[in-house]
Amino acid sequence: MSSEHHEELRGFHGIHRGFPWSHVVGLVVSLVLTFAALWLVQAHAMPHGLLLAVILVLAVLQIVVQLFFFMHFLESYGPRYHVTSLALAFVFTVCIIAGSLWIMTFGGEQTY
Amino acid sequence: MSLAHEEVLSTPSSDVPVEYSTEDGALKIFGFWIFLATDLILFACLFTMYQILHINTAGGPTEQELYDVPGFTAETLILLVSSFTCGLATLEMRRGRRSASMGWLVVTVLLGLSFIFLEVREFVDYVNRGATMQRSAFLSSFFTLVGTHGCHVSLGILWMLSILYQLGRRGISAMTARKIFIVGLYWHFLDVVWVFIFTVVYLQGVM
Numbered sequence: 493m494s495s496e497h498h499e500e501l502r503g504f505h506g507i508h509r510g511f512p513w514s515h516v517v518g519l520v521v522s523l524v525l526t527f528a529a530l531w532l533v534q535a536h537a538m539p540h541g542l543l544l545a546v547i548l549v550l551a552v553l554q555i556v557v558q559l560f561f562f563m564h565f566l567e568s569y570g571p572r573y574h575v576t577s578l579a580l581a582f583v584f585t586v587c588i589i590a591g592s593l594w595i596m597t598f599g600g601e602q603t604y
Numbered sequence: 605m606s607l608a609h610e611e612v613l614s615t616p617s618s619d620v621p622v623e624y625s626t627e628d629g630a631l632k633i634f635g636f637w638i639f640l641a642t643d644l645i646l647f648a649c650l651f652t653m654y655q656i657l658h659i660n661t662a663g664g665p666t667e668q669e670l671y672d673v674p675g676f677t678a679e680t681l682i683l684l685v686s687s688f689t690c691g692l693a694t695l696e697m698r699r700g701r702r703s704a705s706m707g708w709l710v711v712t713v714l715l716g717l718s719f720i721f722l723e724v725r726e727f728v729d730y731v732n733r734g735a736t737m738q739r740s741a742f743l744s745s746f747f748t749l750v751g752t753h754g755c756h757v758s759l760g761i762l763w764m765l766s767i768l769y770q771l772g773r774r775g776i777s778a779m780t781a782r783k784i785f786i787v788g789l790y791w792h793f794l795d796v797v798w799v800f801i802f803t804v805v806y807l808q809g810v811m
Contacts (some may be wrong), residue, residue, distance in 0.1 A: 519688040576638035581641035585648040
């Protein structure tokens, strides 16, 4: 029973001793994604709906950057239950947002 | 046979980071991921509300009139860099270097304070231009969403200050290491939420 935590931490590859390149890469990628979104909007690079979709995709990529470069997302003893709970929260998030927007805009744009 | 609450399960070596060296630490880190999942759902509701209500300006100030590109870009850059410095604080904690870890936490707190300063200045500017929370459904939802994020950041700053105090007094232990790791998770999460405020609120508003 007490031995379960003596197993190694999954997703952990030792304490990093050198220059923190992965952190720098994470920062640079997040800055590039931010400026890309800003530039696309300021340049009116594409039609409104498509532009909104593209900058939302860039924002989702920023989640990935934070999770994998900074938040040690894959580290866990045994099964990664926190990944499951986060995945479930993303399902709820999509249901809340998509469902509410669909219901509230049913029948066209209107003011409340 | 069960473990003592704070029993160290392995010596602080390269095979397990300090914050994961006790069952207590590993469990609390897992618990915090569950909290982040619920906080994500809170923000999902607030984003939905904003997206539904932001067209209802009731003849008052509009997004185009209010949002200032250099202002919200500066806020975004400050938070992105603070997420990086917070990651370095966790890294130095794992290396067992207390003063380096504290140094990066201080930088993170200062960046957090400058973010809050810019945000409060933005809100005061809006109110002075007649864009108060009760002016329209758009402004109610704007101040609720962005204000809730600002409250989270303010709480994070107070939290980091209290951890800095403990680190100064006790050094890096299984307990303080776990606190640094968890406040880091919180801070990176807030950075992600801000990226969506940047995208959905500000960029959509000036589109």
